[in-house]
Amino acid sequence: MRYVIPDYYKEFYCTADQCEDTCCAGWQIVIDRKSLRKYGQVKGRFRKRMFASVDFMQETFRQDKETRCAFLNENNLCDLYSNLGKESLCKTCRLYPRHVEEFENIREITLSVSCPEVAKMLMNRKEPVRFLTYEKEGEEEYEDFDxxxxxxxxxxxxxxxxxxxxxxxxxxxxxxxxxxxxxxxxxxxxxxxxxxxxxxxxxxxxxxxxxxxxxxxxxxxxxxxxxxxxxxxxxxxxxxxxxxxxxxxxxxxxxxxxxxxxxxxxxxxxxxxxxxxxxxxxxxxxxxxxxxxxxxxxxxxxxxxxxxxxxxxxxxxxxxxxxxxxxxxxxxxxxxxxxxxxxxxxxxxxxxxxxxxxxxxxxxxxxx
Ligand code: SF4
Incomplete structure (x- = not known):
């Protein structure tokens, strides 16, 4: 599989609670099926919070009146991450701000400028962007791909x-x-x-x-x-x-x-x-x-x-x-x-x- 990324890709880091406009508010985050299954099986102290914060029917995280994710605490940190670790994040949260376009054996990955840190990186950059490629194991065949x-x-x-x-x-x-x-x-x-x-x-x-x-x-x-x-x-x-x-x-x-x-x-x-x-x-x-x-x-x-x-x-x-x-x-x-x-x-x-x-x-x- 060939991967293509912009040359500034590795410079990105999430400023988390320091972010001027967190990505955990303002839009509905859809949860992938695998994560949803995991969330349904959570046991112990966090189970009650999990069921109060996830809408299992809609497959999304619930939001408060200000459209902040139900897991986002007053310090702008994620309680899901703090309690259950990085691996507990759903696909959307794990990936963002990475954006992947899939073409059979090629994955083109960009960083979305909807993230303030990415927008800042691009607005400060003077030299032309280059795109880098690397190979990883794995192949896929798509029906109807031209x-x-x-x-x-x-x-x-x-x-x-x-x-x-x-x-x-x-x-x-x-x-x-x-x-x-x-x-x-x-x-x-x-x-x-x-x-x-x-x-x-x-x-x-x-x-x-x-x-x-x-x-x-x-x-x-x-x-x-x-x-x-x-x-x-x-x-x-x-x-x-x-x-x-x-x-x-x-x-x-x-x-x-x-x-x-x-x-x-x-x-x-x-x-x-x-x-x-x-x-x-x-x-x-x-x-x-x-x-x-x-x-x-x-x-x-x-x-x-x-x-x-x-x-x-x-x-x-x-x-x-x-x-x-x-x-x-x-x-x-x-x-x-x-x-x-x-x-x-x-x-x-x-x-x-x-x-x-x-x-x-x-x-x-x-x-x-
Ligand atoms: S918008 Fe970007 S910098 Fe801000 S919390 Fe989300 S990923 Fe991190």
């Missing part, structure tokens, strides 16, 4: 990541190239022209295609097109209201952002966007690197999942829109703060976005 499509997707993703990390090109153009490649690959797959995908991947690495994308982007961003820019941004933003809400206070963030950025029309939106770009250049010149890291994260995590549903373009669009929306959240927070923003706030907005969007199967189904 290894040829997977290899096309993995090749495409490798080239997309190369483009994305080429910092001699503006981030907007790099993302434009990725979207173009994903779009053209989707057309080929739809027409069952798998063998011509390689040609598409090559085309998006040429100077000619880069110039074409650059011109298209410049045209779209021209002042005359401010109305289109505004409608496009607002339309993407409004999609967030269609998603399942995991935390009540997320709604407040959305409404506040919408009010700040879009309530006063296209002219004001354009003005704020320009001012923010100027501020970013002078005060936070690394923001494009941070957005690049996020785009790498979303693309790496989800793109090859298209092997199961052939929705290649949707996977790339999810990555692009996520990065766009996170930047919109940054922009609105910057305005709200009186035109200031710091790294802690970037981190907070990143992990809160990820918690809402990535930690609901219903939401992922809608956007992927």
């Amino acid at each position: 290894p040829f499509l997977y290899s096309i997707l993995a090749d495409a993703r490798e080239k997309m990541l190369e483009i994305l990390q080429n910092r001699s090109i503006s981030l907007a153009v790099r993302i434009g190239l990725i979207m173009g490649m994903a779009h053209d690959l989707q057309v080929r797959i739809n027409h069952e022209e798998m063998f011509s995908c390689e040609e598409v991947i090559k085309r998006y690495q040429t100077e000619k295609t880069r110039k074409f994308v650059e011109e298209k982007y410049e045209y779209f961003m021209a002042y005359e097109n401010r109305l289109e820019q505004y409608y496009y941004a607002h339309k993407i933003f409004r999609k967030l209201y269609e998603l399942e809400l995991l935390r009540e206070d997320w709604d407040t963030v959305l409404m506040e952002t919408e009010e700040i950025l879009y309530a006063d029309g296209a002219e004001k939106y354009r003005e704020l966007t320009e001012q923010f770009a100027k501020w970013q250049k002078n005060e936070m010149p690394d923001m494009d690197i941070q957005l690049e890291q996020l785009m790498v994260y979303f693309l790496f995590t989800y793109f090859c999942g298209a092997v199961y549903d052939e929705k290649i373009y949707a996977k790339a669009r999810m990555a692009m829109e996520s990065v766009f929306l996170i930047k919109e959240l940054f922009k609105a927070r910057w305005v709200r703060n009186g035109y200031m923003l710091d790294l802690d706030e970037l981190t907070e907005l990143v992990y809160r976005y990820s918690r809402e969007v990535e930690h609901s199967d219903e939401n992922l189904k809608k956007i992927l």
